[in-house]
Amino acid sequence: MARLPEHQIEQVRESNDIVEVVSDYVRLKRSGRNYFGLCPFHGEKSPSFSVAPDKQIFHCFGCGVGGNVINFVMQYEKLEFIEAVKLLADRAGITLVFEGGTSQSVPQKSDDLSNYYTLHERVTGLYEKALWQSKEAEPVLAYLRNRGINDETLKQFRVGYAPDMWDFVTQQVVKLGLSKEVLNRSGLLMTKDNGGFYDRFRKRIMFPILGVQGRVIGFGGRVLPGDDQTAKYMNSPETPIYHKGNVLYGLNLAKDEIRKTQAVILVEGYMDLIRLCQSGFRNVTAGSGTALTEQHGKVLSRFADTVFLCYDNDEAGIKATDRAGKILLDAGMNVRVIELKDGADPDSYFDDHTPEDFQKLLDDSPDFMSYLIRYYKPRLRSATAKSNFAERFVSDLALMSNQLTRELLLSQFAEGMGLDEPVLFRILRDKTRRQPRQRNNESQNDATNTPGATPGPIRLESATDKAEYELLRLHFTDEEPVLKWLLTNLDAEILERMHFRDIFRQVRIALEKNLPLDRKQMVEELSDSPWQSLITRILFDLDTEKAITIKLAQDCVRTLHHFQLHEELKVLRQRLREVEKSGGDFRAIIQQKQALELRLKTAQPD
Numbered sequence: 254m255a256r257l258p259e260h261q262i263e264q265v266r267e268s269n270d271i272v273e274v275v276s277d278y279v280r281l282k283r284s285g286r287n288y289f290g291l292c293p294f295h296g297e298k299s300p301s302f303s304v305a306p307d308k309q310i311f312h313c314f315g316c317g318v319g320g321n322v323i324n325f326v327m328q329y330e331k332l333e334f335i336e337a338v339k340l341l342a343d344r345a346g347i348t349l350v351f352e353g354g355t356s357q358s359v360p361q362k363s364d365d366l367s368n369y370y371t372l373h374e375r376v377t378g379l380y381e382k383a384l385w386q387s388k389e390a391e392p393v394l395a396y397l398r399n400r401g402i403n404d405e406t407l408k409q410f411r412v413g414y415a416p417d418m419w420d421f422v423t424q425q426v427v428k429l430g431l432s433k434e435v436l437n438r439s440g441l442l443m444t445k446d447n448g449g450f451y452d453r454f455r456k457r458i459m460f461p462i463l464g465v466q467g468r469v470i471g472f473g474g475r476v477l478p479g480d481d482q483t484a485k486y487m488n489s490p491e492t493p494i495y496h497k498g499n500v501l502y503g504l505n506l507a508k509d510e511i512r513k514t515q516a517v518i519l520v521e522g523y524m525d526l527i528r529l530c531q532s533g534f535r536n537v538t539a540g541s542g543t544a545l546t547e548q549h550g551k552v553l554s555r556f557a558d559t560v561f562l563c564y565d566n567d568e569a570g571i572k573a574t575d576r577a578g579k580i581l582l583d584a585g586m587n588v589r590v591i592e593l594k595d596g597a598d599p600d601s602y603f604d605d606h607t608p609e610d611f612q613k614l615l616d617d618s619p620d621f622m623s624y625l626i627r628y629y630k631p632r633l634r635s636a637t638a639k640s641n642f643a644e645r646f647v648s649d650l651a652l653m654s655n656q657l658t659r660e661l662l663l664s665q666f667a668e669g670m671g672l673d674e675p676v677l678f679r680i681l682r683d684k685t686r687r688q689p690r691q692r693n694n695e696s697q698n699d700a701t702n703t704p705g706a707t708p709g710p711i712r713l714e715s716a717t718d719k720a721e722y723e724l725l726r727l728h729f730t731d732e733e734p735v736l737k738w739l740l741t742n743l744d745a746e747i748l749e750r751m752h753f754r755d756i757f758r759q760v761r762i763a764l765e766k767n768l769p770l771d772r773k774q775m776v777e778e779l780s781d782s783p784w785q786s787l788i789t790r791i792l793f794d795l796d797t798e799k800a801i802t803i804k805l806a807q808d809c810v811r812t813l814h815h816f817q818l819h820e821e822l823k824v825l826r827q828r829l830r831e832v833e834k835s836g837g838d839f840r841a842i843i844q845q846k847q848a849l850e851l852r853l854k855t856a857q858p859d
């Protein structure tokens with residue numbers, strides 16, 4: 254069976270800086286030597302998720318998850334160890350060489366997500382080949398070029414073509430030997446009544462949708478010009494790897510630029526994005542196959558402070574702007590609106606405008622509220638129209654989770670529309686109280702952002718747990734005298750009765766081999782172990798000013814010893830009562846009890 258040699262895993266780990274990788278998923282801010290952010294594994298309002306670049310580990314002090322860069326990817330992407338290593342290898346451009354086989358021969362389970370990734374990658378290649386090489390696609394290619402998209406851009410976005418056939422993809426992918434279930438759930442094929450398959454996408458321009466790590470996870474298919482038979486766009490359905498509610502098209506290419514500029518341009522369509530990108534605006538992204546969700550808002554706010562909404566300038570586009578703006582404000586972003594004139598969309602805009610024109614629009618773009626007021630005020634002439642609009646607006650605000658944003662917007666709105674502020678505030682308070690918050694069920698049910706069941710933090714409530722924790726922490730110090738003391742003085746009697754004895758055992762075996770401990774190695778060894786998060790917590794704790802002394806070790810041992818004697822005493826007292834009741838001879842027990850009580854007195858912790 255193929256396996257990955259240790260040095261390859263090491264290389265992958267070292268080529269993927271944990272801060273960089275985590276930053277693709279979590280907005281991190283530096284504070285001192287570490288980084289902090291909101292934990293992606295449990296809901297929280299203040300950051301307790303920490304990343305230590307010097308140790309290359311993460312730990313959440315809220316829910317207790319922790320580990321190295323590979324563990325982070327495993328937990329976030331819900332991947333097996335080897336799959337996470339593969340993803341990180343791709344990210345760093347490392348080709349993995351497996352022992353006893355090629356990377357293709359890694360054993361795969363049928364529910365393994367890698368099957369879906371492999372399938373999507375293969376199909377992307379087929380569509381690309383069809384666009385560039387088939388006779389049928391020649392007019393399609395001519396059309397795209399005519400729309401002002403050059404070949405380089407088409408290749409960058411891996412645009413392809415699904416030919417007008419029922420089995421173009423089907424006949425190729427059945428050869429891959431994937432299970433029927435994978436083919437069925439991939440969203441690429443449809444099932445026939447007789448159980449066979451046929452292609453979902455036919456006679457369409459294909460835009461592969463890539464996840465933030467650059468793997469194809471779905472497709473958007475656009476009809477050919479002049480074909481009014483079917484919907485203009487058709488997207489992959491929800492699949493095990495494609496969750497519309499939190500995927501943003503083009504983010505994999507745009508993320509660095511977005512992070513650098515702290516600004517993102519949000520458009521509606523794939524073509525809009527491609528045109529903008531080709532015109533030199535590289536911090537652009539788009540929703541894919543669904544209206545903007547709260548989840549999208551959260552994703553965007555991880556990368557940037559400011560979002561420029563650039564939707565079509567028609568009625569539907571303005572409605573979408575209105576809705577998206579509120580979601581993004583609620584996610585804590587500054588929202589500005591780019592207004593294209595005369596029903597234009599970003600794609601057609603560049604037919605007769607230059608990038609400089611667009612830059613000017615960007616620079617002059619109003620903030621969201623000014624835009625809304627300027628748009629709606631002249632359109633709401635009657636008192637009824639105005640009050641209906643205000644009602645709807647306040648209802649939307651009531652759905653926001655951020656109270657401060659809600660109230661600031663309301664003040665701005667009241668002033669801009671010339672409405673009575675106290676009255677609006679009263680309505681808002683009323684609605685906030687009454688309305689259960691549910692704007693977007695889709696995003697709330699979407700569990701993709703809270704991967705797996707994460708173990709809770711190990712709570713150190715009792716004095717003995719605290720003492721055990723401190724003792725374990727001392728094992729990770731560099732101070733040799735302390736380490737030597739621990740190895741010689743922590744006796745089996747105490748160790749065997751500890752709560753954390755399993756992890757003590759493992760740590761001490763490693764320590765006996767190597768003084769001081771190889772911390773990275775230890776984190777690595779504990780992948781998949783419930784103890785891993787305890788260790789990452791300890792590694793963060795090593796930075797604190799807490800003393801590392803033999804005296805501390807002695808105190809902890811005394812606490813544990815004291816507790817253990819107490820426990821023995823309890824057992825003895827119980828036995829004494831039983832023997833008394835049955836009328837037996839209890840003198841021996843009394844002697845034992847007295848000896849124990851004496852030991853307990855001398856073992857009293859200070």
Ligand SMILES: [Zn+2]
Pocket residue numbers: 292293294295302313314315316317318
């Ligand atoms: Zn957490």
